[in-house]
Amino acid sequence: MTTLDELQGALRRAGVDALWISDPSNVRAITGFTSGKDGKVLVTPDGATLYTDARYTVQAAGESSVPQFIARPPDTYLHAAPALKGLRVGFEADHLTVVLLDDLRDHWPDSTLVPVRGLVQGFRLRKDERELDAIREAQRIADAAFTQVRPLIRPGVTELEIALELELAMRRAGAQSAFEIIVASGPNGAKPHGVASSRVIGHNELVTVDMGAQVNGYHSDMTRTVAVGDPSAELRRLYRAVLEAEEAAVAAVGPGVRAADLDHLARDLLTGHGLGVYFAHSLGHGVGLDVHEGPGLRGTSEDVLEPGMVITIEPGVYIPEVGGVRIEDLVLVTETGHEVLSQSEKEVL
Known part of the structure; x- marks a missing residue:
């Protein structure tokens, strides 16, 4: 405080x-x-x-x-x-x-x-141990809810049903949903902030789930994109490119790193795959009492990472009428590097 x-x-x-x-x-x-x-x-x-x-x-x-x-x-x-x-x-x-x-x-x-x-x-910007305890617990609850609900993401289920199950799981664990849960399947994946709809999840699609929990006023934020069935080679290519950019940016997080440089790193990797034009938002943001707060991880940011900051790394690719991929981790900047707080499994396509 x-x-x-x-x-x-x-x-x-x-x-x-x-x-x-x-x-x-x-x-x-x-x-x-x-x-x-x-x-x-x-x-x-x-x-x-x-x-x-x-x-x-x-x-x-x-x-x-x-x-x-x-x-x-x-x-x-x-x-x-x-x-x-x-x-x-x-x-x-x-x-x-x-x-x-x-x-x-x-x-x-x-x-x-x-x-x-x-x-x-x-x-x-910098969280103390009391704040970090709340954020860790919020992320732990979100991870547990995602693990519980992941088997339900299958053909014939609506996006809204998945969002409801995730919210119920977090509520039962003693947390609130940090924001309106995003479940975007198939072509809806091209909407970075598309809300869960009545659309029925189909075969051989990608489904993006963006969720977080709130504990004692503090938030978590995480996104996973999962496969239902056997997505096309092009969808798999998109997924692998985003995963590469996400993991490279996470690996580069540490004290003294310029936030803008992280954005450039991920964006350049996606550009190398011919996908940079479809990365429609900044790489990430701080998380705390607000889901979106400082520091800002955009290409024009002047922020420099410091120990105690909690940030997201969330590159994405969104192609109209095709679909999209976003992968997001919640990351704590430490004295010597970083700690990834989000532990939900990432699929390998």
Whole structure:
């Protein structure tokens, strides 16, 4: 969890005196309050306050590591106003709506509101042992669910049925699904974020399953592409190319490695197979309180990997009217290299 002293130091370096935190994951990271979507945090040079409403009085008192003020707007803004008089107040530009920004301006006329980005997220890049324990457990549950459900992926079963079985397996193990599970069979595999549909899985197809679990607010994320029957030689070629790119990128993960270089490595390998044009997204992303967070593993990223970061490596190939392949591992950056957290078997075609 981010310490208040660290965050106040970051505010000074960013040229602001205070910060109004509205991103739910950042609210949780600062306070421990698990209903961050119904909370806000004000950080000032003198301390911090969690603002939430009366539905969460008992919960906030039990969870929050900072003092609480229980009220709804406009009382929330009126309570904060005296402490902010004459200060430069940062707000999370990538989360606060225009309407809510107007509300802040109306109630804090004696403050200067300054858009900021990534102040809290920067402290969330490296996970501590408590966070890693939750992510490991989330991935363990996801692996177990996939292993349990894999035999059910066969001709005559719908994508939705597979997604439901995966979610039920994770629920029974004490976790929630981290996101809407993707089960994309046959030509649906050409949709990188295609949701599970009523399509019936056919013979000799590839099926892509993208899934994750959530434990104590922390997520896992993993993708496997599996064969049903005997896919064509071309589908097998696509699979082998993606697997080669994925394994090469995973092997290159370590502290000090530029995220952009990993993307280039995988993309160049797929280009060598004539498939680079079909790799339609970045190589991966960080995982934690959000399924998608920093660092970003795209070709233009300036991020450099550090120990404690948890990232995905997920190259893919998506060909319209043919299908697609994506293989994704969840990887922890360690002091000496990396540790692959996702243990579900990868098929060899």
